[in-house]
Amino acid sequence: MELGGYAGRYLRVDLSSGKVWVKETPKELIRNYLGGLGFAVKILWDEVDEHTDPLGPDNRLVISTGPLTGTMFPAAGRYQVNAKSPLTGIWGHANAGGFFGPELKFAGYDFIVIQGRAERPVYLVIDDDLVELRDASHLWGEERNGRFYGGKTTFETIQMIREELGDETFKVAAIGPAGENTVRFASIINDLGNAAGRTGMGAVMGSKRLKAIAVRGSRGVRVAKPELFMEVVDDAYRKLLVDWGDALKETLTKYGTPNLVEAINAMGRMPVKNHWTGYWEKAHLIGGERIREEFRVKQASCFGCLVQCKYFVRSRKEPYAGIYKGPEYEALVSFGSSLLVEDVEAVFYANHLADLYGMDSISLGMTIAWAMESWEHGLLTKEETGGLDLSWGNAEAMVELVKKTAFREGFGNMIAEGSKRASEIIGRGTERFAMHVKGNEISAQDGRAHQSSGLTHATAARGADHLTSLSCLEERGYEQVAAERYGADKVKDLVDPQSTRYKGWLVWDLEMLYALGNSLIICWYEVGWPPVFYYPDMARAAAAATGIAEFGDPNEVKRIAKRIAIHRRMFNVREGLRRKDDTLPDRFLKEPMPTGPAKGHVCRLHEMLDDYYEAAGIDKETGVPKDETLRELGLGELAGRWR
Amino acid sequence: MVEGVQNLLVIDPDKCTGCRICEEACSFHHYGEFNPRRSYIQVLRNDFEGVFIPMTCQHCGKPLCVEACPTGALYQFGNAVFLDKSKCIECKQCLNACPFGGIQVDPVTFQVVKCDLCGGDPQCARRCPTGAIKWVRADQVGYQKKVDGAQRSARLISLIVPQG
Numbered sequence: 001m002e003l004g005g006y007a008g009r010y011l012r013v014d015l016s017s018g019k020v021w022v023k024e025t026p027k028e029l030i031r032n033y034l035g036g037l038g039f040a041v042k043i044l045w046d047e048v049d050e051h052t053d054p055l056g057p058d059n060r061l062v063i064s065t066g067p068l069t070g071t072m073f074p075a076a077g078r079y080q081v082n083a084k085s086p087l088t089g090i091w092g093h094a095n096a097g098g099f100f101g102p103e104l105k106f107a108g109y110d111f112i113v114i115q116g117r118a119e120r121p122v123y124l125v126i127d128d129d130l131v132e133l134r135d136a137s138h139l140w141g142e143e144r145n146g147r148f149y150g151g152k153t154t155f156e157t158i159q160m161i162r163e164e165l166g167d168e169t170f171k172v173a174a175i176g177p178a179g180e181n182t183v184r185f186a187s188i189i190n191d192l193g194n195a196a197g198r199t200g201m202g203a204v205m206g207s208k209r210l211k212a213i214a215v216r217g218s219r220g221v222r223v224a225k226p227e228l229f230m231e232v233v234d235d236a237y238r239k240l241l242v243d244w245g246d247a248l249k250e251t252l253t254k255y256g257t258p259n260l261v262e263a264i265n266a267m268g269r270m271p272v273k274n275h276w277t278g279y280w281e282k283a284h285l286i287g288g289e290r291i292r293e294e295f296r297v298k299q300a301s302c303f304g305c306l307v308q309c310k311y312f313v314r315s316r317k318e319p320y321a322g323i324y325k326g327p328e329y330e331a332l333v334s335f336g337s338s339l340l341v342e343d344v345e346a347v348f349y350a351n352h353l354a355d356l357y358g359m360d361s362i363s364l365g366m367t368i369a370w371a372m373e374s375w376e377h378g379l380l381t382k383e384e385t386g387g388l389d390l391s392w393g394n395a396e397a398m399v400e401l402v403k404k405t406a407f408r409e410g411f412g413n414m415i416a417e418g419s420k421r422a423s424e425i426i427g428r429g430t431e432r433f434a435m436h437v438k439g440n441e442i443s444a445q446d447g448r449a450h451q452s453s454g455l456t457h458a459t460a461a462r463g464a465d466h467l468t469s470l471s472c473l474e475e476r477g478y479e480q481v482a483a484e485r486y487g488a489d490k491v492k493d494l495v496d497p498q499s500t501r502y503k504g505w506l507v508w509d510l511e512m513l514y515a516l517g518n519s520l521i522i523c524w525y526e527v528g529w530p531p532v533f534y535y536p537d538m539a540r541a542a543a544a545a546t547g548i549a550e551f552g553d554p555n556e557v558k559r560i561a562k563r564i565a566i567h568r569r570m571f572n573v574r575e576g577l578r579r580k581d582d583t584l585p586d587r588f589l590k591e592p593m594p595t596g597p598a599k600g601h602v603c604r605l606h607e608m609l610d611d612y613y614e615a616a617g618i619d620k621e622t623g624v625p626k627d628e629t630l631r632e633l634g635l636g637e638l639a640g641r642w643r
Numbered sequence: 644m645v646e647g648v649q650n651l652l653v654i655d656p657d658k659c660t661g662c663r664i665c666e667e668a669c670s671f672h673h674y675g676e677f678n679p680r681r682s683y684i685q686v687l688r689n690d691f692e693g694v695f696i697p698m699t700c701q702h703c704g705k706p707l708c709v710e711a712c713p714t715g716a717l718y719q720f721g722n723a724v725f726l727d728k729s730k731c732i733e734c735k736q737c738l739n740a741c742p743f744g745g746i747q748v749d750p751v752t753f754q755v756v757k758c759d760l761c762g763g764d765p766q767c768a769r770r771c772p773t774g775a776i777k778w779v780r781a782d783q784v785g786y787q788k789k790v791d792g793a794q795r796s797a798r799l800i801s802l803i804v805p806q807g
Contacts (some may be wrong), residue, residue: 071667072668104682218678218751220678300661300693300695302660303663306662308662308773312693
């Protein structure tokens with residue numbers, strides 16, 4: 001039978017020599033690593049090591065799709081960007097929606113491996129079988145007298161490339177000035193406002209002098225068993241539109257992720273003032289209800305999605321006036337409550353600038369939050385900030401810093417390093433205000449109000465992150481889902497945000513599940529929250545799409561997911577990470593939550609960590625996956641080499 | 644009542660979110676593959692301001708493509724326009740005549756193709772999750788749009804009309 005779902009070939013681009021190869025996607029890579037994230041784990045393990053400079057030519061940028069990408073399975077329109085991270089120095093990846101991922105598959109490629117460094121700025125054009133590198137000097141900025149000039153924004157770049165190629169239907173992923181300037185959390189933006197945001201993938205692209213990738217494809221995607229696959233699609237539609245229909249209509253579909261602001265604030269888990277507390281009495285000012293009533297002008301969607309959480313807003317207030325892609329929950333927190341900025345229109349604008357210049361809104365906002373708290377404690381002076389008053393809530397200073405960071409101007413040059421590096425450079429005790437794990441700024445959850453989210457932050461491979469293993473069972477009290485998956489006897493603890501019982505096992509289960517989601521690739525907003533699809537659904541879809549019978553066994557896809565997650569952890573082990581690195585800042589472990597519904601609680605990480613290691617087959621002393629775990633997953637050659 | 648196709652594809656850009664499920668459904672129905680560039684319906688988009696307009700054959704009442712066709716391959720049947728490939732000589736006159744891009748050239752075969760309403764069950768309308776594309780009997784379209792219009796104006800004066 002024909003192998004469906006996959007394009008069956010991939011691209012390797014060496015920017016140093018300007019050479020491009022089209023190669024067959026190895027069958028054993030497909031069988032063992034499935035796609036997307038899985039592909040990247042294997043490739044980066046083989047081609048990058050602990051000596052690789054993330055911003056050097058030897059780092060690899062792997063842009064990957066999965067077997068469901070471009071099909072009609074709901075929300076299979078995303079793609080993965082993976083590389084060793086310049087922000088953290090360890091495993092890095094980001095995942096973005098929009099339309100770029102499917103187009104890459106339609107052009108006939110499962111993934112692209114980009115290596116080397118171009119002598120002059122270039123962009124990559126993929127037009128079905130025609131692949132070429134074009135000069136991008138006119139899109140790239142330049143440094144004169146120590147200042148950075150020009151550098152087209154992501155939106156300008158996408159427009160200009162479409163005009164040059166004479167077809168506005170080219171899907172383009174580009175970096176902005178921040179990527180060119182290797183801001184350590186620079187993002188890649190595709191299709192005007194979809195961000196592969198976290199861990200500085202845009203900086204990797206910038207270090208390679210690759211400004212953009214433009215794709216057009218007409219080869220399409222064929223699945224192995226079309227009729228069966230459409231049955232799977234129909235079932236998935238039914239689950240989303242009927243079983244979960246009412247829930248979605250009142251939440252994500254109606255408000256988008258801003259809906260979370262009110263809900264998460266109500267559980268006392270919404271970061272306020274640089275994670276100082278988890279409750280803000282002014283949350284309604286940046287909340288989903290207000291945004292929908294006063295600013296929302298249009299609903300939007302990524303490729304092939306039924307949830308359709310994207311939206312546009314209009315601000316009429318100068319200097320922020322304009323029509324923008326609406327910010328997600330994370331950006332509302334990082335530019336809003338984290339900085340005590342009450343002006344939601346300033347948040348829209350800062351988020352828009354982050355997209356234009358190409359920066360991760362989470363790391364950017366949270367690094368500014370570090371600066372504001374350091375300022376509050378008198379640890380930063382006006383000379384250092386270039387005259388900026390970094391008082392809490394100063395929206396103007398926030399917007400100014402966003403701009404300066406992209407161009408590494410003045411104090412922006414410090415923010416561009418991320419909170420960990422910046423606090424180490426400045427010292428003077430500002431380190432204790434850097435809210436990061438493994439160098440990655442902590443996303444908008446708080447382990448003191450939601451214990452398992454603390455474990456997620458502490459253990460996630462790309463540093464503090466919610467999308468690796470965050471459990472939403474507690475957030476919304478999904479008792480039925482918890483009972484079906486894990487047994488009725490465990491429900492009480494599972495849906496209790498303050499219980500640490502079973503949470504180590506839960507987080508590991510979700511880490512595997514989301515690794516599977518990121519490999520197939522389907523969106524977190526139907527796997528994570530709401531928790532619609534589980535291993536059996538994914539196995540069925542994978543088997544019908546690919547025709548690989550083994551993928552139809554939920555236990556086998558779970559084993560593949562475990563292989564991906566464990567091998568990814570081994571990437572960090574090789575970089576020197578051990579149990580001691582799976583931790584949180586003292587704020588979460590020692591400072592009780594000062595206000596709100598979770599007042600008085602700390603994150604009891606130690607009560608969950610051993611369970612997590614045990615569930616995952618990781619040695620509790622060292623944090624290194626056990627030899628028997630590696631062998632069981634077919635990774636025997638890795639056994640015994642790291643202690 | 645007219646003979647032949649009595650329904651119209653009614654498209655409301657206001658409701659379109661640009662998800663392109665219509666393109667996926669169309670290409671899968673006609674070619675057995677997911678390939679939006681072969682779809683007979685395409686969502687035009689302005690991603691700066693969030694404007695999405697699904698466009699396909701308008702199935703005109705006085706179709707210029709039918710007039711331009713020298714072999715009678717294009718013909719009307721009720722409210723619809725169809726292409727009989729057995730008579731088509733690929734002269735592309737229809738392509739030039741149509742003001743809406745309702746006729747197109749397939750990127751794989753390089754032959755003239757157009758919307759055939761999926762034999763009476765248009766997959767774009769069936770799969771559209773927002774109701775932006777509907778398959779409605781022609782004489783019902785006006786009423787349906789009156790309902791939509793009334794709800795819109797009611798919202799403007801802050802009256803809530805239940806969705807029906």
